[in-house]
Amino acid sequence: MNIAANPVVEADQTVYLKDYQKPSFVVDSIDLDIQVFDDHTNVNAKLVMQRQTAGDLVLLGRDLELKSIRLNGQVLPADAYVVDAEQLVISNAPDQAVIETEVVIHPESNTQLEGLYQAAGDLFVTQNEPEGFRKITYYPDRPDVLSVFTTRVEADKKFPVLLANGNLIEAGETGEGRHYTVWQDPTKKPSYLFACVIGDLAVLKDSYVTSEGRNVALEIYAEEKDIPKCHIAMEALKHSMRWDEEHYGRPYDLDNYMIVATSAFNMGAMENKGLNIFNTSCVLADEEYTTDAAIMRVQSVIAHEYFHNWTGNRITCRDWFQLCLKEGLTVFRDQSFSEDLQSAAVQRIDDVAVLKAHQFPEDSGPLSHPPRPDHFVEINNFYTATVYEKGAEINRMMATLLGKEKFRAGTDEYFKRHDGQAVTVEDWVAALTAGSGVDLSSFLIWYNQPGTPKLEAKGEYDAANQTYTLSLKQSLKAHPKYPNLKAVPIPVALALFDATSGEQLVLSSNALVENGIKDGVYLFDTDTATITFSGVKTQPVVSLLRNFSAPVDLEFNYSDAELAFLMQYEPNGFNQWQASQTLLERILLNGHDADIYVQAIQNTLPALVERDPLLASRLFDVPTEGYLGSRIDTDYSPAKVQEQREALLSRVARELGSFFKETYATLDPDAQKEFSQAMGVRALKNIMLSMMARQGDASVFELAYEQFSSTGNMSERLGALKVLVWNDAPQAQQALEAFYTRFKNEALSMDQWFMLQAAHPKATAETIKALTTHPDYDLKVPNRIRAVTGGLNSNPVNTWSFGVQHIVELAKFLDEKNPIVGSRLLQILSRWYTLAEPQRSEVKAKLEALKPVVKSKNVSETLNSMLSV
Numbered sequence: 001m002n003i004a005a006n007p008v009v010e011a012d013q014t015v016y017l018k019d020y021q022k023p024s025f026v027v028d029s030i031d032l033d034i035q036v037f038d039d040h041t042n043v044n045a046k047l048v049m050q051r052q053t054a055g056d057l058v059l060l061g062r063d064l065e066l067k068s069i070r071l072n073g074q075v076l077p078a079d080a081y082v083v084d085a086e087q088l089v090i091s092n093a094p095d096q097a098v099i100e101t102e103v104v105i106h107p108e109s110n111t112q113l114e115g116l117y118q119a120a121g122d123l124f125v126t127q128n129e130p131e132g133f134r135k136i137t138y139y140p141d142r143p144d145v146l147s148v149f150t151t152r153v154e155a156d157k158k159f160p161v162l163l164a165n166g167n168l169i170e171a172g173e174t175g176e177g178r179h180y181t182v183w184q185d186p187t188k189k190p191s192y193l194f195a196c197v198i199g200d201l202a203v204l205k206d207s208y209v210t211s212e213g214r215n216v217a218l219e220i221y222a223e224e225k226d227i228p229k230c231h232i233a234m235e236a237l238k239h240s241m242r243w244d245e246e247h248y249g250r251p252y253d254l255d256n257y258m259i260v261a262t263s264a265f266n267m268g269a270m271e272n273k274g275l276n277i278f279n280t281s282c283v284l285a286d287e288e289y290t291t292d293a294a295i296m297r298v299q300s301v302i303a304h305e306y307f308h309n310w311t312g313n314r315i316t317c318r319d320w321f322q323l324c325l326k327e328g329l330t331v332f333r334d335q336s337f338s339e340d341l342q343s344a345a346v347q348r349i350d351d352v353a354v355l356k357a358h359q360f361p362e363d364s365g366p367l368s369h370p371p372r373p374d375h376f377v378e379i380n381n382f383y384t385a386t387v388y389e390k391g392a393e394i395n396r397m398m399a400t401l402l403g404k405e406k407f408r409a410g411t412d413e414y415f416k417r418h419d420g421q422a423v424t425v426e427d428w429v430a431a432l433t434a435g436s437g438v439d440l441s442s443f444l445i446w447y448n449q450p451g452t453p454k455l456e457a458k459g460e461y462d463a464a465n466q467t468y469t470l471s472l473k474q475s476l477k478a479h480p481k482y483p484n485l486k487a488v489p490i491p492v493a494l495a496l497f498d499a500t501s502g503e504q505l506v507l508s509s510n511a512l513v514e515n516g517i518k519d520g521v522y523l524f525d526t527d528t529a530t531i532t533f534s535g536v537k538t539q540p541v542v543s544l545l546r547n548f549s550a551p552v553d554l555e556f557n558y559s560d561a562e563l564a565f566l567m568q569y570e571p572n573g574f575n576q577w578q579a580s581q582t583l584l585e586r587i588l589l590n591g592h593d594a595d596i597y598v599q600a601i602q603n604t605l606p607a608l609v610e611r612d613p614l615l616a617s618r619l620f621d622v623p624t625e626g627y628l629g630s631r632i633d634t635d636y637s638p639a640k641v642q643e644q645r646e647a648l649l650s651r652v653a654r655e656l657g658s659f660f661k662e663t664y665a666t667l668d669p670d671a672q673k674e675f676s677q678a679m680g681v682r683a684l685k686n687i688m689l690s691m692m693a694r695q696g697d698a699s700v701f702e703l704a705y706e707q708f709s710s711t712g713n714m715s716e717r718l719g720a721l722k723v724l725v726w727n728d729a730p731q732a733q734q735a736l737e738a739f740y741t742r743f744k745n746e747a748l749s750m751d752q753w754f755m756l757q758a759a760h761p762k763a764t765a766e767t768i769k770a771l772t773t774h775p776d777y778d779l780k781v782p783n784r785i786r787a788v789t790g791g792l793n794s795n796p797v798n799t800w801s802f803g804v805q806h807i808v809e810l811a812k813f814l815d816e817k818n819p820i821v822g823s824r825l826l827q828i829l830s831r832w833y834t835l836a837e838p839q840r841s842e843v844k845a846k847l848e849a850l851k852p853v854v855k856s857k858n859v860s861e862t863l864n865s866m867l868s869v
């Protein structure tokens with residue numbers, strides 16, 4: 001692959017990490033006054049600034065109508081400053097400068113959902129990370145400028161709720177049917193954490209007493225009808241608050257914590273200080289309206305945003321190159337929280353599945369970048385799987401290596417050193433090192449390099465000498481923008497098993513010490529290494545990279561029989577799943593025989609279904625067509641992959657046919673005590689229903705229709721609807737209509753209805769057209785757009801044929817209206833160059849044709865990178 005210089009995005013638009021400079025002025029305090037009217041909003045700001053280094057006074061601002069500007073009380077003459085589309089610069093400013101500005105903005109016509117925008121008729125919200133605040137007022141809008149915010153919000157009384165960060169210090173009326181509130185946030189914060197909300201919302205209230213005895217008022221704001229769907233989020237919030245005290249010693253620091261739900265939001269949620277704003281999809285949870293997966297996601301996103309209060313807000317990023325400092329650490333924390341909430345093994349399965357399905361392909365294609373990139377054009381393009389998920393894996397590797405106590409000593413040191421500061425990845429690793437007493441500096445290499453390291457391993461047993469030798473080799477694909485790639489430290493968790501009994505072999509401490517293995521983990525940090533175990537009496541089976549101890553692509557010379565062995569005998573569910581996925585990849589991509597797999601499934605699953613339904617539901621996972629496609633670098637034929645996968649599924653359906661049929665009838669989610677196990681039973685029911693449908697037994701449609709209509713649970717209802725619709729069952733249309741009638745006023749349920757139809761295996765361009773011209777399709781609501789593209793994208797055969805046109809048209813439309821979402825959607829096509837001809841050239845031509853048309857930095861940067869292969 002040749003990633004050439006970028007021809008369209010001009011060099012001067014690229015920002016480099018090496019050019020970082022401290023801001024010349026800091027802001028001690030800001031007083032903001034935001035007055036919302038139907039057709040405009042006035043924003044008045046008073047900034048008390050102080051010089052800290054030589055240089056101009058720079059205020060960033062975009063799409064602002066400047067009405068007046070004063071410096072230290074005097075109107076600033078026009079020749080005393082220079083203003084353009086991005087900034088306002090005052091040269092020769094005095095060391096103490098009080099700047100007062102008046103600007104007009106238009107949230108009512110802001111379709112980009114960044115800055116202050118009207119999210120619905122009766123709701124205005126903000127989204128300021130990373131660079132939205134400059135669309136509200138002139139300000140040094142960068143994360144290393146921390147200030148005390150006092151905010152006055154004024155609007156018509158038809159908006160009874162007026163919120164901003166911090167404590168409410170005043171409220172009153174201004175006449176003419178208008179009212180106001182004043183909020184003061186005692187903690188210094190960067191502007192990207194500023195938020196305000198103006199709307200007509202109902203509220204769910206609760207409270208929490210911290211370990212320090214602080215009584216915190218908890219409030220979740222949503223539409224009146226959705227308040228009953230906020231209880232799971234509220235419980236998750238209290239749980240997160242306790243968890244952070246117990247696991248990291250971090251209590252909450254304000255007297256209130258507010259969450260506001262909106263249906264118009266570009267991503268999942270935002271951690272604004274004390275006033276989180278959430279996509280409804282990440283806060284509303286109710287088994288009647290949302291799926292089990294959505295309920296789990298709500299709990300993890302609530303935790304994620306709450307954990308940001310310490311990792312992100314109290315300690316923030318010096319610049320946006322350091323994004324993974326807060327995101328990688330916070331994802332690692334929310335994953336650990338979710339592991340405690342449900343089964344640790346299943347949570348790890350789900351997290352690794354996401355990593356491999358999204359981050360691995362990203363890191364092997366034209367959008368590959370290090371977790372901490374060293375340049376970008378548009379920072380919004382870097383809220384990626386690499387920054388978030390690979391960032392989390394780096395922290396997990398360090399935590400694995402340190403063990404619980406030392407990792408905690410390291411994080412304690414981090415909070416002690418840097419509370420109230422804007423810091424870098426180096427600061428984080430240095431604090432962990434100092435606190436734990438273990439030098440972790442080599443992990444910085446992980447932050448600075450792109451690409452998934454390949455880990456090649458070979459095992460050899462020498463029966464005569466009773467030794468087992470493991471040779472390891474690591475390598476990285478060259479990247480033109482990041483030369484000088486180095487070997488990274490790879491913690492390899494491993495265990496040896498007796499091939500006959502299935503028992504784990506106990507290795508003497510001598511053998512462990514000689515090989516540098518601690519707590520079952522070997523740190524491999526050179527290009528190659530060999531480790532030899534002695535006293536191994538019989539040929540062992542090795543389990544490598546247990547719990548996915550490092551984000552690497554492992555190639556090990558397992559036999560298929562050894563993988564089947566691990567599927568059955570590994571005591572850890574994650575490792576069982578990992579073995580089955582490796583075996584399946586060989587069957588589906590390399591033509592290995594499926595007999596061994598089918599046998600292993602038959603041996604393992606019936607007992608597991610009884611013992612641990614949730615884990616059992618994951619052990620039925622067969623890698624998706626999308627994932628399998630991402631493992632193919634040239635001459636990729638989506639249809640061939642589909643054919644292979646379908647053949648395997650049909651075989652499993654046939655060979656386990658009677659098991660599925662009998663078990664389906666006995667599965668009862670209501671008999672489970674734990675939510676997570678009930679969720680497992682529901683997942684199993686749906687798997688079995690679709691397996692039965694594969695056998696062509698028409699009576700299954702009656703069972704499905706019965707499940708569809710008799711349940712009050714969305715996962716069961718959707719699982720059954722999917723079987724009916726995807727198989728074009730006689731009851732399909734009736735079921736779709738019944739679903740629509742029942743849920744038409746429930747946006748999140750309707751998103752599922754759109755998605756399920758877009759994902760129909762036999763969908764056509766007409767299907768997509770019918771969905772996108774449906775009266776309930778709405779281009780202003782990213783969730784609805786993503787419902788259709790997400791459904792489409794779950795089927796690569798469709799995506800790469802008629803789907804390309806839909807995605808390209810959307811990218812073009814969103815380039816102007818909502819470039820953040822447009823750029824993200826376009827990335828669905830980033831692996832176009834792997835396709836077999838003629839598809840490859842056809843898709844390429846469509847992408848090329850888009851190039852002269854798009855204008856936003858977001859979409860252009862993505863498109864240029866995509867076409868640079």
Ligand code: B3K
Nearest residue numbers: 129130269270271380383
């Ligand atoms: N920090 C926000 C992401 C903001 C994305 C801006 N395009 C959500 C989160 O990671 O918690």
Ligand code: ZN
Nearest residue numbers: 304308327330
């Ligand atoms: Zn985050």
